[in-house]
Amino acid sequence: MLDYEKIKKDFLLVSKQIKGKPIVYFDNACMSLKPRQVIDAMNEYYFEFPACSGRSSHKLGEIVTKKVREARQIIAKFINAGEQEIVFTRNTTEAINLLAHTFPWVKGDLVLTTDKEHNSNLIPWQMLVKNKGIRHRVVKSKDDGTFDLEKYKELAKEARLISMVYTSNLDGTTIPAKEIIKIAHENGALVFLDAAQSAPHKKIDAKDLDVDFLAFSGHKMLGPTGTGVFYAKYSLLEKLEPFMVGGDTVEYSTYTKHEMLKAPEKFEAGLQDYAGIIGLGEAVKYLEAVGFDSIKKQEYELNKYITDELSRWPKIKIIGPGDPALRSGIISFYIDGVDMHQFALMLDEMSNIMIRSGQHCVHSWFNDKKIYNSARVSLYFYNSLEEASVFINSLDKIMKII
Amino acid sequence: MICIVALIIFSILGIFSATHRQMAKEALDCVFRRVTLRPCNTGFKEKIKSHMVAKLLNRSTFLARAFNRYYEVFAWIFFILMIASTFYVVKGGYNYYLYGSCNGLNQSGFCAFDPKGENNKVTEINASCGIEEKSEKNVSLDGVDLSSFPTKQVGAKDTIVLIGCYECDYTRKAYPDIQKLVREKKTNYIFAHYPAKENTNFLSEVGYCVYKEYGDRFWSFNDYLFTVDKVEIYQSEYINTILKNFDFDISKINDCVNDSATKEAVTNQVNQLRKTHLYGTPTVFINGKAFVGPKPYRVYKSVLNKFIIF
Numbered sequence: 001m002l003d004y005e006k007i008k009k010d011f012l013l014v015s016k017q018i019k020g021k022p023i024v025y026f027d028n029a030c031m032s033l034k035p036r037q038v039i040d041a042m043n044e045y046y047f048e049f050p051a052c053s054g055r056s057s058h059k060l061g062e063i064v065t066k067k068v069r070e071a072r073q074i075i076a077k078f079i080n081a082g083e084q085e086i087v088f089t090r091n092t093t094e095a096i097n098l099l100a101h102t103f104p105w106v107k108g109d110l111v112l113t114t115d116k117e118h119n120s121n122l123i124p125w126q127m128l129v130k131n132k133g134i135r136h137r138v139v140k141s142k143d144d145g146t147f148d149l150e151k152y153k154e155l156a157k158e159a160r161l162i163s164m165v166y167t168s169n170l171d172g173t174t175i176p177a178k179e180i181i182k183i184a185h186e187n188g189a190l191v192f193l194d195a196a197q198s199a200p201h202k203k204i205d206a207k208d209l210d211v212d213f214l215a216f217s218g219h220k221m222l223g224p225t226g227t228g229v230f231y232a233k234y235s236l237l238e239k240l241e242p243f244m245v246g247g248d249t250v251e252y253s254t255y256t257k258h259e260m261l262k263a264p265e266k267f268e269a270g271l272q273d274y275a276g277i278i279g280l281g282e283a284v285k286y287l288e289a290v291g292f293d294s295i296k297k298q299e300y301e302l303n304k305y306i307t308d309e310l311s312r313w314p315k316i317k318i319i320g321p322g323d324p325a326l327r328s329g330i331i332s333f334y335i336d337g338v339d340m341h342q343f344a345l346m347l348d349e350m351s352n353i354m355i356r357s358g359q360h361c362v363h364s365w366f367n368d369k370k371i372y373n374s375a376r377v378s379l380y381f382y383n384s385l386e387e388a389s390v391f392i393n394s395l396d397k398i399m400k401i402i
Numbered sequence: 403m404i405c406i407v408a409l410i411i412f413s414i415l416g417i418f419s420a421t422h423r424q425m426a427k428e429a430l431d432c433v434f435r436r437v438t439l440r441p442c443n444t445g446f447k448e449k450i451k452s453h454m455v456a457k458l459l460n461r462s463t464f465l466a467r468a469f470n471r472y473y474e475v476f477a478w479i480f481f482i483l484m485i486a487s488t489f490y491v492v493k494g495g496y497n498y499y500l501y502g503s504c505n506g507l508n509q510s511g512f513c514a515f516d517p518k519g520e521n522n523k524v525t526e527i528n529a530s531c532g533i534e535e536k537s538e539k540n541v542s543l544d545g546v547d548l549s550s551f552p553t554k555q556v557g558a559k560d561t562i563v564l565i566g567c568y569e570c571d572y573t574r575k576a577y578p579d580i581q582k583l584v585r586e587k588k589t590n591y592i593f594a595h596y597p598a599k600e601n602t603n604f605l606s607e608v609g610y611c612v613y614k615e616y617g618d619r620f621w622s623f624n625d626y627l628f629t630v631d632k633v634e635i636y637q638s639e640y641i642n643t644i645l646k647n648f649d650f651d652i653s654k655i656n657d658c659v660n661d662s663a664t665k666e667a668v669t670n671q672v673n674q675l676r677k678t679h680l681y682g683t684p685t686v687f688i689n690g691k692a693f694v695g696p697k698p699y700r701v702y703k704s705v706l707n708k709f710i711i712f
């Protein structure tokens with residue numbers, strides 16, 4: 001059960017008002033709010049021990065080294081990974097680029113993606129098609145937006161890397177990752193999962209999934225902005241050649257040669273965002289304390305309420321499956337002939353309802369489907385039914401004039 | 403369209419607030435089509451429209467619907483109003499600069515730059531002078547004989563005529579400017595006293611006689627009358643002291659003042675002045691162009707400037 005009083009205390013914005021009206025923050029797929037604990041942990045770093053980790057052996061240096069190590073352990077455990085298997089990045093995008101730039105490509109290698117990839121998991125492959133002569137193919141979803149395993153099985157036979165969005169930021173659907181990975185491995189391919197929208201909402205068990213690579217962003221799961229994690233099975237991580245090197249990546253160097261550190265250090269070049277990493281560790285602790293069962297339950301209830309209400313207006317079309325249970329905390333919808341930006345702007349102006357509008361960086365899907373853009377409500381556990389009904393009431397007014 | 407309207411509005415608001423400055427910048431981009439509606443980017447127009455519709459929606463669905471539907475029409479109306487009002491503001495500013503009044507020369511309607519209408523105030527001339535409507539259009543020197551008034555002929559091409567009264571505040575306000583202009587621009591100058599206030603009517607004769615008897619020495623006497631405290635010129639006893647201070651022969655002047663020929667000449671002068679259709683003092687003619695009321699110095703000067711401002 002969620003303790004709403006505690007949530008209000010931890011997330012000050014939840015009870016904040018703008019121009020006398022409460023804020024209804026429904027743009028969590030882009031960026032989540034941050035609890036006080038995360039901010040405090042970062043402040044603590046800046047106020048108490050703003051030093052380097054790993055390098056300096058003085059007292060402050062030791063505290064940072066210890067705190068960063070702890071955070072790394074917490075975060076690794078969060079996805080059931082080994083401490084040495086995670087690399088800190090700035091975000092999911094950087095993690096994907098890390099993989100794209102360090103993977104030992106051979107001309108003609110085939111990369112498979114879904115048809116709902118965020119640009120972050122599309123453009124790097126398109127670049128490699130251009131620069132390294134790899135091939136890229138898209139596994140189209142079924143009509144209801146769910147994953148087409150049959151088509152995938154066909155294409156997987158030739159693939160070298162399957163790089164797929166685990167939970168889509170477009171419609172909230174989650175792919176059957178375990179099966180996909182199993183099939184890939186049977187065909188000798190490796191699998192990367194873009195878990196930017198999964199990590200905040202569901203338990204990820206890297207070992208159980210047997211996934212080879214995975215990435216997520218801290219800022220979408222209560223963590224500080226500009227924090228991200230790249231996971232790789234250690235045996236694979238060791239084989240990747242870092243593409244960004246320098247300070248903190250080598251054991252020693254002479255004027256002519258150097259000895260690389262082991263993974264993950266060899267990938268974390270230069271001073272890191274220690275405050276961010278420590279903050280992310282705190283975010284993970286917070287999420288685990290709330291528990292994914294409660295998170296899922298709350299998101300489902302709100303998603304169901306909003307989905308049911310939206311069905312009052314036949315003009316409104318929801319992207320993805322009708323069943324809210326299949327759409328995580330996301331309700332992406334559009335109305336033919338209406339610019340959803342205006343929709344979002346009106347909601348914001350009328351009742352401080354903050355949603356995202358546009359193509360959510362999944363241009364390719366919109367272009368393919370010839371849909372102009374959509375409005376996207378993305379929920380998180382701190383959202384309440386009360387907020388959902390403010391949204392529906394305002395929507396009701398807008399629907400009267402369009 | 404709305405971009406242009408918004409650009410103008412936000413530019414003005416932007417003078418006072420940073421948020422509006424940002425909006426003005428967006429509007430500018432919009433005008434130059436740098437920001438157009440893209441699927442992942444809100445166009446400026448759409449932004450403005452949504453804000454307005456949403457504001458209305460919180461009040462009345464009916465109004466919001468109408469606005470949403472006829473947005474372009476509203477935008478055009480705004481635009482036209484905007485252009486019209488901008489035109490009037492610019493014109494007002496231009497008039498104010500040139501004539502000291504937004505509405506044109508000697509027009510006394512409200513002017514934001516001169517909210518109290520100081521530049522058009524006159525000491526009104528009592529009803530005896532006219533059945534005619536007071537209108538500066540009628541004020542002119544045509545057919546008016548000014549030869550009997552104190553005149554400084556310096557052979558210049560420009561001539562300034564000041565019709566004023568010694569006791570009147572507005573003439574007193576304009577007086578130093580006119581003297582300065584005459585000096586700076588080296589113009590011909592004619593001064594005419596119009597007896598607009600009872601207390602000092604008698605000074606018409608005194609002035610007439612001083613000029614008649616002492617010629618150019620009249621001018622410093624005249625300066626004095628306009629700058630000394632008003633109460634000092636209300637009574638003839640004081641005037642005698644002043645005349646004495648100027649080393650004028652009091653009895654000679656008094657004889658002249660009491661002479662019936664003087665009375666006739668002064669009456670004649672007033673009649674000539676009335677022919678100008680003036681309705682208040684000060685009235686200044688610069689090369690025949692009438693300025694009623696005390697104008698800022700730049701207004702007088704601009705007539706004589708080669709290029710308006712210099």
Ligand SMILES: Cc1ncc(COP(=O)(O)O)c(C=O)c1O
Binds near residue numbers: 030197
């Ligand atoms: C599915 C998915 N992948 C990748 C990203 C990119 O995340 P980031 O911007 O943190 O790199 C996002 C962000 O919206 C996302 O939703």
